[in-house]
Amino acid sequence: MSTQKKVKINKLPTGVPGLDEIVGGGLPEFSFNIIAGAPGSGKTTLAHQFVFANASPERPALYFTVLGESAIKMLRYQQQYTFFDPAKLPDSIRFINLSQVVLAKDLGAVLEEITKEVEKANPAVVVVDSFRTMVRNPQSEMDLQSFIQRLALFLASWQATTFLIGEYAEEELRDNPIFTVADGLLWLRQTAERNSIVRKLQIIKLRGQDSVPGLHTFRITDAGVQAFSRTFGLTARKRNPPSNRRLSFGIPEFDKMLDGGVREGDSVLIAGSSGTGKSVLATQFIAVGICQGVPGIIAVFEERPEAYAERATSLGLDLETPQKDGKLTILYLRPLDLSVDETMQSILDAVQKIGAKRLVIDSLAGFEMALSPGFRADFRESLYRMIFALTGIGVTILSTVEVDAVLSLLHFPFKLVPRIQASDAGCIGLLPRNLQNVAETVIVKSAHRG
């Protein structure tokens, strides 16, 4: 059969920032999905976002509530989110409560009621929240399986994209026959790590879609669920071919040491003890780029942007004007409870917003320390992914890292192994000429690729 005759599966926007990229561009139209997770993990909010993003008066969404959370209270809380548009009720989104049918009758009657409403409304989206509460004794699991099977068949015929929401613990996800019926299985979980809550989602299955595997961080804010893809949304982009162009620091002798400068698209560490001029060198790199019309980003963690810019001014580097001109963004990131992926997403957003080609992270130690303890374990891996993604689109990255002043020149790169590996490129070492006079600095080129 030729490719022209293959069925085209439309992808529907999830309404959840970041999730479309994770599910491979959107959720397949007419798919039958299960959103599973523990209470409070964001299942209902996620379903609401999908509903508000896709329902229209012509093809409305039917949101069936069963036992559990009161529909009135659910709406009371859900309308606090910015995506909740009351004007969409009831023409585009209709809430229907089935608790009476569940309590008084059986699953067959519930199916009959859903069928009746679907035939009447011809919905594009159907949600049953929470389908698991319909099972009121252990023997009913088989009935539930049969119910879901029939519901899936019926709703597919009615061209509805469906979500069943259910409370499931992690161990229940394995070998559960109910999940075999579903086209998509989204699992949300939240765990407490020290004093922080870490929320992650996983696309366990999604038929017909090239979803991004693995666990992705997500957050619930006043805008609803926001997901952060492990690949930062840059996997689909074609990687730029390696460049041989050298980017100057504007310091002739230093550029000479680097064979003309840093190679475009590389990630380089500037390592040195306190006061050796790491930040100055990094700022100089950004300032030279701006003079050439190349936008840049400076991500700072230990100093406020105003102070950072003032210090640059004292060294003759103007960071104020390019900020006003949209050529420079100084990001001040104190993530505290943010995950490493969220923080990196902020950097990526800033890079994409102004089309930056140079990025300074000042410093990696500050970045790591600013994260909540629960996320520090992911730091190295996430940093690697971000650098891989950014250098792939031609961004040159300079990261500063503070090292002990007495480190041996020959050995310091190896003592920085985790960060060197993460930077995946080269390292420029700055050492004080003598430990009493840190203003004078010896520049050491080490492990510089190319």
Added chain:
Amino acid sequence: MATSPKTRDLARCLLDFEAASAKSSGSTESATLSVYEKLRQSLSVFAGEAAFESLAFRALTQAKSEAPGLWAVQLAEDGSLQGLGEFEPPIDIDKDLAGKFPAGEGGTILIARLLGLLLIFLGEALTLSLLRNAWPGAALDNCNSENGRKA
């Protein structure tokens, strides 16, 4: 705490609308019962009968403290109102003047209390959306005395 002028206006608006509809159709059902039943149907669909009954029970309790004449009114098991007939006679379409179909102060207070609870839990936007759906022909935007309606 007494019902707010805003919810009273809204309640009167719905009661007037039902009274006018009853007059044109020749129905003799109490306007309060008509409004209550429409709210019951509408709310039961999206929130469930039990949720509606809870709200109605609370509204009736509040209304009784404000309008002692409602003492005989009870909520039946199915959520319908009982005992309102003795308190509020049906509309006499022969005696009523055009445009004046009073539902009785107790009825207004009961409906206002119910609407007040909806406003508290669902907010104005969702409550009005619900009412517009149940009363597609009613001009609810003009119900507020602040918008020119005479209280």
